[in-house]
Amino acid sequence: AQSVTQLGSHVSVSEGALVLLRCNYSSSVPPYLFWYVQYPNQGLQLLLKYTSAATLVKGINGFEAEFKKSETSFHLTKPSAHMSDAAEYFCVLDNNAGNMLTFGGGTRLMVKP
């Protein structure tokens, strides 16, 4: 069985501060991992994905994530938060067969001026 755990359902940072959203996964096969963002009243949008080519993955809007197999983690970071980053973020695991995504519970990021 596979699972995804996001630590912290709510994270609040000041504008310009470092963003760190934590994700740990459990998988019996080599995982594919994604981070998706969900803005209010909009569909989920892919931020970045890990497919084993490189452990440090760069995505859109200045976000990046590092895959650490030994820690079964895939934390999302951004050096400097912007007000427009306020949204719900989901860490997502692919079952390696391309037909099922397992989502974490989500982390709501709030950015204070």
Add this chain to the structure above:
Amino acid sequence: ETGVTQSPTHLIKTRGQQVTLRCSSQSGHNTVSWYQQALGQGPQFIFQYYREEENGRGNFPPRFSGLQFPNYSSELNVNALELDDSALYLCASSLATRGGGNEQFFGPGTRLTVL
């Protein structure tokens, strides 16, 4: 390039009724997946259709069923609605390749409320 569209955007039904939700996949995609997102939770996989056949199913009862049409659009049908079926239903399309790691493109969802 047209993205994933879903209809209707909102729907209110009463317990015991049946509902059909529709999804048009992104141009060039041959796979459609459906997810249920309850309030305050992450989406849960319902099932996936590839070339008009079910290609994987999550932990949902048989009253959740689906179809995929030759143009790769899809329907999600839910019979005997229960209050707990109230959720945002998301459709996602993708281009199937061998193995995993395929990006799924999500529609804006249909908000279903069951009274």
